[in-house]
Amino acid sequence: MEEHPKNSDAGRREMLHRHMSNEITSLDIAAQCLVDFPDAPWGLRMELARQCWDETRHILVLWRRLRELGGFKGEFPISTFEWCVTSAIGDIAGRLATQNRTFEAGAMDVVGALVRMVRDELHDDETARVLEGILADEVQHVRFANRWIRRLASEDKRVLMRVAAAVRFLSLVNAQFQAKPGQVDAAGHVFEAPDQRVPAVNVEDRKLAEFNDAEIHEILIQAGFRSLIPEETKEARP
Amino acid sequence: MTMTVNDRARAAATFRFIEVKLMELVAAWTPTTPEMEAKVMFGRHIYDHAQHADALGKRTFELRQPEHYTVPADAAYVDLLQRVAALKGTGERLAALYDAVLPGLVRRYESYIAATDPILDEPSVDIMRRIVGDLRRQSEQGRAMIRELSLDAAPSSLAAEESAIPHLATAGATACAISAGSTSADFACAKSRNATTASASSATTPRWRSIPRTATPDAARCSTGT
Numbered sequence: 001m002e003e004h005p006k007n008s009d010a011g012r013r014e015m016l017h018r019h020m021s022n023e024i025t026s027l028d029i030a031a032q033c034l035v036d037f038p039d040a041p042w043g044l045r046m047e048l049a050r051q052c053w054d055e056t057r058h059i060l061v062l063w064r065r066l067r068e069l070g071g072f073k074g075e076f077p078i079s080t081f082e083w084c085v086t087s088a089i090g091d092i093a094g095r096l097a098t099q100n101r102t103f104e105a106g107a108m109d110v111v112g113a114l115v116r117m118v119r120d121e122l123h124d125d126e127t128a129r130v131l132e133g134i135l136a137d138e139v140q141h142v143r144f145a146n147r148w149i150r151r152l153a154s155e156d157k158r159v160l161m162r163v164a165a166a167v168r169f170l171s172l173v174n175a176q177f178q179a180k181p182g183q184v185d186a187a188g189h190v191f192e193a194p195d196q197r198v199p200a201v202n203v204e205d206r207k208l209a210e211f212n213d214a215e216i217h218e219i220l221i222q223a224g225f226r227s228l229i230p231e232e233t234k235e236a237r238p
Numbered sequence: 239m240t241m242t243v244n245d246r247a248r249a250a251a252t253f254r255f256i257e258v259k260l261m262e263l264v265a266a267w268t269p270t271t272p273e274m275e276a277k278v279m280f281g282r283h284i285y286d287h288a289q290h291a292d293a294l295g296k297r298t299f300e301l302r303q304p305e306h307y308t309v310p311a312d313a314a315y316v317d318l319l320q321r322v323a324a325l326k327g328t329g330e331r332l333a334a335l336y337d338a339v340l341p342g343l344v345r346r347y348e349s350y351i352a353a354t355d356p357i358l359d360e361p362s363v364d365i366m367r368r369i370v371g372d373l374r375r376q377s378e379q380g381r382a383m384i385r386e387l388s389l390d391a392a393p394s395s396l397a398a399e400e401s402a403i404p405h406l407a408t409a410g411a412t413a414c415a416i417s418a419g420s421t422s423a424d425f426a427c428a429k430s431r432n433a434t435t436a437s438a439s440s441a442t443t444p445r446w447r448s449i450p451r452t453a454t455p456d457a458a459r460c461s462t463g464t
Contacts, residue, residue, distance in 0.1 A: 031266075034261065045288065049287075053281065060278060083269075
């Protein structure tokens with residue numbers, strides 16, 4: 001196993017490969033939801049079907065960029081962590097809470113920071129635009145999950161218990177995989193401390209995805225109040 | 239003779255049932271298909287079928303039925319779809335769906351388009367023509383995928399089985415309009431039988447006298463829009 005520096009060619013390809021693999025996982029999860037929950041409201045099923053299409057576009061555009069940079073599918077190891085966690089949850093609200101509202105919302109934070117890093121530090125505008133385009137779609141995937149969880153919960157309060165159980169399950173899984181202080185990864189590098197691994201919160205996009213102020217505040221606390229500053233705000237500063 | 243509003247609603251509702259089943263079938267194949275290229279193609283076709291089902295479901299509302307009114311297809315056709323869904327190999331999946339099921343479904347949509355009143359039922363015709371275009375594109379993409387991946391995809395006997403199923407609908411009145419054949423003789427016969435069936439059944443078969451506005455028992459979960 002090898003860990004490539006972010007600013008190296010191989011590091012950039014590994015980043016694209018990793019995101020492409022995550023999009024494949026997201027496609028599989030959304031498709032499986034259509035199979036596992038045939039009684040879900042038609043409007044929600046339409047959103048999931050649309051998400052499948054979106055994820056395929058993300059896979060194709062990331063694959064295209066990967067090839068443009070000399071890479072190929074299978075060039076790096078992949079993880080199916082999100083599939084393994086989400087597919088173990090047996091109800092649609094729980095899966096939306098885990099996959100869309102947690103993993104994809106987390107991806108909004110990661111990709112939001114990545115767009116800036118790729119553009120400002122790697123000076124790779126094309127990759128930055130690809131990631132920015134994907135980010136816009138992810139906002140909608142998180143937003144429809146937030147809307148449907150609220151709607152399902154308003155119709156049946158027990159949905160909130162299922163969402164809480166799913167979030168609890170995810171936190172237990174995360175705890176099992178949490179690196180211990182000083183633990184090294186497969187490439188021989190010491191893992192960063194947990195607080196350093198939490199990405200800065202993409203407040204602007206989380207608002208677009210209809211997280212409310214209290215929810216964003218809670219996420220900011222978890223991230224040590226680190227957040228991405230919207231571009232226009234940054235530019236307006238002296 | 240022009241089909242009744244009820245006949246047209248049931249036809250749209252039956253096609254909707256099939257589009258939902260196809261969406262679920264391709265969705266089930268997506269995580270279980272190892273080839274990324276095929277997986278991605280399935281993911282794109284999921285949304286095609288969802289949009290088809292959505293358009294047909296909105297059309298049923300215009301035909302005096304609940305929105306997303308859905309009527310299960312004939313048991314033989316459902317059985318065929320279930321057997322296709324159970325296939326495991328990527329090559330046999332692609333051959334069965336894109337060389338057998340979809341071409342047959344295209345013919346059935348075209349049969350309906352040829353049989354219905356082109357002006358009175360123009361909204362349905364418009365939707366179905368777009369669906370036919372999508373399904374033809376899907377078949378072409380499926381065949382190209384078999385070539386691209388050099389998959390073992392022997393010609394499927396399912397095409398003959400699909401053609402041998404006379405009707406999509408569960409009963410005679412609308413079955414003619416979505417039959418496997420597409421000749422004018424079929425429709426002459428079909429329309430005649432349709433009129434006879436509708437007339438003869440009006441006293442003995444409530445289903446053909448009026449379609450209930452709520453879910454029919456046999457429509458099960460699909461009747462309310464899944």
